[in-house]
Amino acid sequence: MVGGGLVGLTSALVLRHHDVAVTVVEKRSTTSPQPKARRFHVRSMEVFRELGLADLVHRAARDLAGHDRMAAGRTLVEAELLPPWRPAGAGGAVVDVSPEEPCLIAQDALEPVLRDAAVAAGATVRFDTELVAFAQDEDEVVAELLDRGSGERSRLRARHVVAADGARSPVREALGIGRSGHGPIGEPNVNVYFHADLGAVVDGREFNLCQIEHPDAPGALASVDGRRRWVFMGPGDSTDRDWPTVLRTALGVAAPDLVVRSVLPWRAEMLVADRYSRGRVHLAGDSAHVMPPFAASGANTGIADAHNLGWKLAAVLRGRAAPALLDSYDAERRPAGWFAADQSSRRTQGLRTLATAPDPTLAHPFVLAAGGFQYAEGALVHGPEGLDDPEPVTAFEPAGRVGTRIPHRWLDRDRTRSTIDLAGPGWALLTGTGTPVGAPGPSGLAVHRHDVDFLPAGELLLIRPDHVVAWRGTDPAAAAAAFVGLLDGRHAAPEPAGA
Ligand SMILES: Cc1cc2nc3c(=O)[nH]c(=O)nc-3n(C[C@H](O)[C@H](O)[C@H](O)COP(=O)(O)OP(=O)(O)OC[C@H]3O[C@@H](n4cnc5c(N)ncnc54)[C@H](O)[C@@H]3O)c2cc1C
Numbered sequence: 001m002v003g004g005g006l007v008g009l010t011s012a013l014v015l016r017h018h019d020v021a022v023t024v025v026e027k028r029s030t031t032s033p034q035p036k037a038r039r040f041h042v043r044s045m046e047v048f049r050e051l052g053l054a055d056l057v058h059r060a061a062r063d064l065a066g067h068d069r070m071a072a073g074r075t076l077v078e079a080e081l082l083p084p085w086r087p088a089g090a091g092g093a094v095v096d097v098s099p100e101e102p103c104l105i106a107q108d109a110l111e112p113v114l115r116d117a118a119v120a121a122g123a124t125v126r127f128d129t130e131l132v133a134f135a136q137d138e139d140e141v142v143a144e145l146l147d148r149g150s151g152e153r154s155r156l157r158a159r160h161v162v163a164a165d166g167a168r169s170p171v172r173e174a175l176g177i178g179r180s181g182h183g184p185i186g187e188p189n190v191n192v193y194f195h196a197d198l199g200a201v202v203d204g205r206e207f208n209l210c211q212i213e214h215p216d217a218p219g220a221l222a223s224v225d226g227r228r229r230w231v232f233m234g235p236g237d238s239t240d241r242d243w244p245t246v247l248r249t250a251l252g253v254a255a256p257d258l259v260v261r262s263v264l265p266w267r268a269e270m271l272v273a274d275r276y277s278r279g280r281v282h283l284a285g286d287s288a289h290v291m292p293p294f295a296a297s298g299a300n301t302g303i304a305d306a307h308n309l310g311w312k313l314a315a316v317l318r319g320r321a322a323p324a325l326l327d328s329y330d331a332e333r334r335p336a337g338w339f340a341a342d343q344s345s346r347r348t349q350g351l352r353t354l355a356t357a358p359d360p361t362l363a364h365p366f367v368l369a370a371g372g373f374q375y376a377e378g379a380l381v382h383g384p385e386g387l388d389d390p391e392p393v394t395a396f397e398p399a400g401r402v403g404t405r406i407p408h409r410w411l412d413r414d415r416t417r418s419t420i421d422l423a424g425p426g427w428a429l430l431t432g433t434g435t436p437v438g439a440p441g442p443s444g445l446a447v448h449r450h451d452v453d454f455l456p457a458g459e460l461l462l463i464r465p466d467h468v469v470a471w472r473g474t475d476p477a478a479a480a481a482a483f484v485g486l487l488d489g490r491h492a493a494p495e496p497a498g499a
Pocket residue numbers: 002003004005006007008025026027028036037038039107129130131132164165166167170191266284285286287293295296297298299300301302
């Protein structure tokens with residue numbers, strides 16, 4: 001694993017969950033010093049749930065619990081909370097989207113949790129260690145590492161490398177993989193991370209983001225811990241302004257203890273790698289896609305990459321699947337990355353609009369939040385029975401279609417076990433209590449019997465370890481054949497052009 005950021009650490013956790021030996025190398029000496037991403041959608045929390053980490057993450061997020069609202073005003077002091085807006089499902093119904101709540105937690109608070117968990121799960125995590133070169137052949141990748149503390153160089157041999165090395169991705173560059181997309185989006189911005197005790201100022205008006213409309217200090221204020229840590233995001237490309245004065249104007253209070261911690265110029269971009277794998281090296285996270293932060297999808301899309309790639313690498317490394325299964329990583333995650341990046345690029349309205357009336361021509365917010373992108377090809381078996389029709393995007397109507405995450409339904413009265421929990425790290429076959437499943441299926445495929453509204457009597461769903469429906473039909477023998485065929489590569493997507 002190259003990169004011990006959010007995606008590298010999640011990839012390591014997913015691989016350990018599948019009992020794969022993993023080494024993470026990270027050139028920095030600490031986890032992210034910047035708060036960066038703060039909103040983790042339900043789909044990411046479902047991944048953490050599978051890894052046994054959801055409660056830990058929610059506990060680490062307690063500072064921002066209840067800070068989910070948007071606010072707006074001329075200054076922070078004058079700002080008012082905007083009305084809460086909760087998207088509905090089909091026909092305006094209130095829907096139970098996920099067994100998990102979304103989570104507001106700053107990336108610099110989340111990464112230490114993931115790092116500790118990865119170490120506890122048995123990953124070798126080496127910070128202060130930079131990948132400086134690598135070479136691959138048919139059997140392995142040989143990585144040249146630099147210990148930035150001692151200056152010593154060493155070699156590490158690996159069967160595969162996941163490059164979670166960020167937007168500039170030296171690994172992607174070395175592989176000669178280009179990127180396509182809309183390029184820069186909107187105007188340059190500056191993020192000013194500062195400390196100031198504003199607990200009393202925001203008391204009773206706790207928010208996630210507050211739009212500041214003061215003509216001399218326009219921008220948005222993001223809560224990092226809801227009390228002392230804040231990020232002000234303003235337009236412009238100048239980093240050497242008198243930031244304490246600008247911030248005090250935006251706040252509308254003297255804030256005598258205000259200290260600017262860092263000033264980070266950035267420009268939103270939408271770029272997606274032209275391929276996600278070359279040989280034994282696979283891109284994940286920002287190395288594969290960068291997108292504007294307006295849909296809070298960058299980190300979440302990276303977590304989904306890690307979840308998708310992890311079970312496939314594990315199946316191949318443990319000899320359970322043919323290497324061709326790995327081709328489905330690009331076939332599935334590259335279109336998903338493009339979808340998330342494109343949707344993020346198109347969400348550029350102000351907070352007032354976002355909080356009250358999202359554009360109905362865009363993907364439904366739950367579709368983004370619940371990983372509702374439907375894979376069209378990949379490690380999937382499309383049936384002849386027309387049960388794998390396209391999933392809508394502008395409405396949230398999950399129905400267990402092939403290529404989508406299984407819809408969430410509670411399986412017990414106490415609401416402890418969800419359909420999401422049926423698969424991962426193993427495969428699952430879900431069917432109703434009255435449906436015959438015939439002879440015992442292949443080993444590694446657990447049969448679960450539950451009557452759920454999206455599965456008519458007599459139908460079966462084959463669910464992959466990443467909770468995605470791989471096949472749907474009525475013939476148990478066809479389900480078993482689909483499972484075996486997917487692992488032996490018969491249904492894998494073609495290797496991308498230019499291999
Ligand atoms: C200001 C800001 C706000 C954001 N807000 C949101 C948000 O609200 N929601 C959201 O989902 N996303 C948001 N994002 C995006 C999110 O932070 C990224 O998508 C996320 O950090 C990607 O994680 P990553 O692990 O892929 O990459 P990174 O976090 O960039 O980590 C890559 C790691 O690789 C290491 N590395 C690089 N090269 C090497 C090498 N040769 N050897 C060893 N290590 C190496 C780097 O040191 C780094 O630690 C935001 C980003 C920024 C900058």
